[in-house]
Amino acid sequence: MRIIFAGTPAFAVPSLRAAHAHGEVAAVYTQPDRPAGRGRGLQASPVKLEAVARGIPVLQPESLRRRSAQQALRDLAPDLMIVVAYGLILPQAVLDIPQYGCWNVHASLLPRWRGAAPIQRAIEAGDAETGVCLMQMEAGLDTGPVLLARATPIGAGETGGQLHDRLAELGAAVLADGLGLLRAGIRPVARPQPEQGATYAHKLDKAEARLDWSQPADALARKVRAFDPWPVAEAVVAGERLRIHGAVAVEEMHGAEPGTLLRAGREGLDVACGRGVLRLRVIQREGGKAITAADFLNARRDLVRA
Template structure:
């Protein structure tokens, strides 16, 4: 098959490898290079670097809504457009160009967590399982029929970054399965997403990272896990703003005001919450690197308790 691949971040790289391994990827679409890092120099997306390494032509239009961009895609005569975390909206005219339409690898069990941040929202909500779907794209936001799906449990201490990496590989496997069926001229039987159970995974925002100690410790522990490695939870602890890189909830009854430091030891800093306490195990001071609570207390001996 003549496949065009559209993706941008690291999540899409394993799927590009899967598509390239057994099929002819004739071109890769990815977003334009963006400023990144302290120097704010233009940085190519991970998918672009992977495509260049494999000798695949790369296109980086700002939008696919313009006629010239659509004509360029049409001239390639693609059989299939595979989309994985591309980040740009595909107009209906684009969806109609490939002979077999457009497939999307989505990191949730649709219809739950349609949208931009399904991995983090699943952890934040306390879901015990998630997965990936191979979906036939249509004009709506992640509303198309599902061709294949794979389920996986979410570990009790798994972070957004760890789950991201697992689902990236799982998604590549599901895509490979779908492409193998397509090459064998076997069409997966699509199932229409039900209306019941639809939830939306809204894009992450840095303002969400601040922890509200009035919330239950279980809720805050999930946020810490979900927002690692970005945008990273943060809070004021003993008068100092810290980034919280690892924490667990304690079922610890208390009568203290939320935000009170209950105990500080090498096991962690225990902070009173609206319900229970949050034990901070890995923290990051401003301008520093992530360290254990024990290392932090070596610099803040005024906080240590027996």
């Protein structure tokens, strides 16, 4: 089975490995190298690095809308194209090229959380579970019928980064199941998504990282978890801008103005919210690294009696 794999970030790497184990990956498509780091030098995507390490040819078109790019794909004569967080739109002309169409590994239980940031939005919303879907792609955004799906609970303290890594591996396992069926001559049944329950996971924006103390503490605690490791929640506490890597909600009645530092101790910095208190446990000062609240207070002794 000749497979074309299209993906870009680290999330797609386990799925590339699964595809490589279940067929001939004739080529890998990934986004062009982008400037990164302080030197702004061109950096290859994680998928490109994995493909090069495995000796798989890599193509990096700026778009798949051009006829020349589409003809190059036809010339590869793919049986199936697998798309995992590629980042480029696939027009219908591309979807029609492979014999079995295009499959997508998506990190949610569709139709909930279609779109760019399903992992973080699930945590932010307080969902009890999420999962991965193997979807037959169509022209709509994550609207295609689902071939296979697997659910998993979201841990009480699980961060966006931790859930990302778990779902990357779970997605690879579901993809492997689908490819195993296809190689055995069994085409997975495509089940249309219901429109009821459909939600959209908007792309993360750094502007969202600023905490609004007027919100309930439990909502802010979820945002801290969801936005770790990026873009990382931030707020001004006791006159200092801090990035917040770890926090928990504390049920406490208070009459303080939201944003007021109620107390500071080794267990954390307690900040008044619209409802309840947010206890900041792991924080980062400007230009510094992530540290515990106890280490922070060693440098800010003026806050210990706050």
